[in-house]
Amino acid sequence: MSVYKEFLLLKRDIGGVVTLFLMPLVLIIVVTLIQDSTFKTINDSKIPVLLVDYDKGNVSKTIFDNLQKSDVFSVVTAIDNQPITETVAKEAVFKGKYQMAIVIPSHLSTDLQAKIDQNVQKIVSSLGFADSLATKPKAKLVDQKEVKLYFDPAVQLSFKSGVMNGIDKMISQIETKSIYTTFQDQLGEGDTSFEQKSFIKFKEIVPRINNKESIPNSVQHNVPAWTLFAIFFIVVPLSINIVKEKTQGTFIRLRTNPVSNTIVLAGKTVMYSIICLIQFYMMIALAVFLFPYLGLPALNVEGNLILMSIVALFSGLAAIGFGTLLGTIAKTQEQSAPFGATSVIILAAIGGVWVPVFAMPKIMQVIAQSSPMNWGLEAFYDVLLRNGTFWDLIPELFLLFLFFIVTTTLALLYDKKKRAV
Structure with missing residues (x-):
């Protein structure tokens, strides 16, 4: 009751x-x-990214190509048919019109190659492979470069971390390729082709229920x-x-x-x-x-x-x-x-x-x-x-x-x- x-x-x-x-x-x-x-928006539709390219070299081209190939981003290099400057990109992102902008500094490709050439030359010389009679060129002082990232203040920290890790990985691949190529040129090993595919890859192992993942x-x-x-x-x-x-x-x-x-x-x-x-x-x-x-x-x-x-x-x-x-x-x-x-x-x-x-x-x-x-x-x-x-x-x-x-x-x-x- x-x-x-x-x-x-x-x-x-x-x-x-x-x-x-x-x-x-x-x-x-x-x-x-x-x-x-x-979840689908992040994976199925692309997020527009402003790209300001002051480098006009191999590094910026590689970053542009990798972003274009990505399933996540689409690259925007002009607004209203006008090339984007850092000031325009900064204003657009901070006002929330775009989620992020990437500013690639000038001479990044040439300075990166110059720094790699210097390091490789030192290693080759220390190993005794360099011509001892050759006049060593004076090392050019190369300043550290900054790739600037602007984010909409409303985006989450996880998004920022993911983007920065992705761009860092792109540049690391470029550096690695340049180092290999420079070593091969110095040692005269003939074929300087370089496979960018990572030797180590990650595989997620998920639980299996009834023999199904x-x-x-x-x-x-x-x-x-x-x-x-x-x-x-x-x-x-x-x-x-x-x-x-x-x-x-x-x-x-x-x-x-x-x-x-x-x-x-x-x-x-x-x-x-x-x-x-x-x-x-x-x-x-x-x-x-x-x-x-x-x-x-x-x-x-x-x-x-x-x-x-x-x-x-x-x-x-x-x-x-x-x-x-x-x-x-x-x-x-x-x-x-x-x-x-x-x-x-x-x-x-x-x-x-x-x-x-x-x-x-x-x-x-x-x-x-x-x-x-x-x-x-x-x-x-x-x-x-x-x-x-x-x-x-x-x-x-x-x-x-x-x-x-x-x-x-x-x-x-x-x-x-x-x-x-």
């Missing part, structure tokens, strides 16, 4: 129930589409994260209903019955656990069946649905315990609703739902370990991305259940103390 009572309370608030189920679905679609679109995508990251966010948002209606029962006298009438408060809370726990699981299955169904029609990868839950359901259930229990404690302590709906919503957002923020925990400062990484959303998220990742078993989930499930027990116990003790006073 306690469960049925909770069902009647929810039934009388159809708008709240619809919001409880509909808003998470809209949220997961919008967020996943945005993140997936961003499991390559992570935006859906596998977003569905667990925002499912947890939706599950924990039941804190708001649960705490509001508890406050309503207190302010409307319903709770006092319940206490006059020969039944303990534990039974009343058990009814709420069962009813809201069912709601959490319904939310979970709706979002999974959305990710499996609707996402492919939106141009998103379908979520692969093959062989993982039972484990994911267990994680969702224990996450729901943690959310119910927190909502019960909040509703027991709060005296008005104005206290429970804003605090509940804000606390869920904070738990999501520090739990890794928005920003990966590894990208946080060290102190925040420690704090993140105390968020029940982090425990649930890690458990979901263990199932979907790390091919974990039930035994791998035990630590996170234990923490979620312990959180539920502690918060529910505190709610019962607080209520008992308040009634005793």
